[in-house]
Every structure is written in structure tokens, then in C-alpha cells.
Amino acid sequence: MLSSLATWVQDVIEQLGYLGVALLVVLENVFPPIPSEIVLPFAGFVAQQGSDSVVLMILAATVGSVIGALIMYWIAAVIGDERLHAFTRRFGKWVQIREADLTRAEEWFDRHAMSAVLVGRCVPLIRSVVSIPAGFRRMKLIPYVSYTFLGSLVWNIALVGAGAVLGENWERVEPVVVTFQWIVIVVILAGIARFAYVVYRRRRTL
Numbered sequence: 001m002l003s004s005l006a007t008w009v010q011d012v013i014e015q016l017g018y019l020g021v022a023l024l025v026v027l028e029n030v031f032p033p034i035p036s037e038i039v040l041p042f043a044g045f046v047a048q049q050g051s052d053s054v055v056l057m058i059l060a061a062t063v064g065s066v067i068g069a070l071i072m073y074w075i076a077a078v079i080g081d082e083r084l085h086a087f088t089r090r091f092g093k094w095v096q097i098r099e100a101d102l103t104r105a106e107e108w109f110d111r112h113a114m115s116a117v118l119v120g121r122c123v124p125l126i127r128s129v130v131s132i133p134a135g136f137r138r139m140k141l142i143p144y145v146s147y148t149f150l151g152s153l154v155w156n157i158a159l160v161g162a163g164a165v166l167g168e169n170w171e172r173v174e175p176v177v178v179t180f181q182w183i184v185i186v187v188i189l190a191g192i193a194r195f196a197y198v199v200y201r202r203r204r205t206l
Helices: 003-015 018-031 036-049 054-079 081-095 100-121 131-136 143-203
Strands: none
Touching: 003 018, 003 036, 018 036, 018 054, 018 100, 036 054, 036 143, 054 143, 100 131, 100 143
């Protein structure tokens, strides 16, 4: 399945060029199984081999990133903070999360929203997810778009640039990104475990 997906991604980029890259990155933000570690390096390879510009490939990918991030932001904003709190009050006990825990997480995001979006857009797995709390908290649109653009630009420069530099060996980028993803997963799981422990200790002292 992954091989078929990779072939389809390559066909789209070869046929549509910049537009194909932008569309694929939009889909990658909304539908994570489309792998940016294939889309972006191959875009760099195509630009390096043909008449396309690496710079314009990076720009197309960044525009696609912003559009995809805005879609996720809008979905979360439509659901709204009140519905999220209502869901937590009703079902949070099943995962040991209280409404007060959600409020503290929201307060943390409010304090660090700009850095969370900027850094999050450079991190695998987090790249799309960071748009959700931004939407729930109705982060101001201009800062959100600006930091999404900058963070996405860094990510796209790295992966499209790597594909252009490696040329026919562009597929070497994927294992590096996958390794980075596993590191991120371990860090996230450690953070969840620490959060659960802190909540448990707090409740024991009440």
C-alpha cells in the first residue's frame, strides 16, 4: 500500500509540478498517511533534474502547508472550545483527564502559542496536530499564519533541499525522517506518562 501511495505521489508531482506539490502537502496536513518524507524530497529531485525551480518547489510546498494548516485550524475552531470541555466532562474520566487538566493545558498553550506553532511545524507528527489546539483556542489568525508559514518553510527547505542535493538517492531522506518520528513518539509517550503520574500524585494528596 505504501509503495502504491509513493508511486501515486511521484506521478502527481511529475504531471502537475508545483501545483501537484502544493495539493499533496495540503492533503498531507489533513490526511497524515500521505508522507511528506516522500512528497518533499521527490519534489526536490524533480526540480533538480528538470526545468523546475527548487525555490519555487519549496514555496509551493509552504503555501500548501499553510492552506492545510488553516483547514485543520478551521475544523477545530468550528468544533469549539465549549464542545471540547463538554466532551471532557462526559468522557474524560475514562482516560483520567479532568476538565481542570484541560484548562491547565489550554493556559499553557495560550502562554506559548507562537513558539508552539513555530516549533511544532518543524517536528514530524506534531506538524498537523499543532493546528488543532490553535483552532480550539482561536489563536489570532495573522500570528498563526505567520508562524505556520515560517515553521513550514524551515521543514520544506530541509526536505526539498535534501532531495535536490541527493538527486537519484532522494529516497535516503525517508529513513532519517522515520527515525526522527520514532524519537518524537518516545518523547510524547514519556510526556504522557509524566503527565499521568503528576495527575495521580495530585489526586493522592487531595
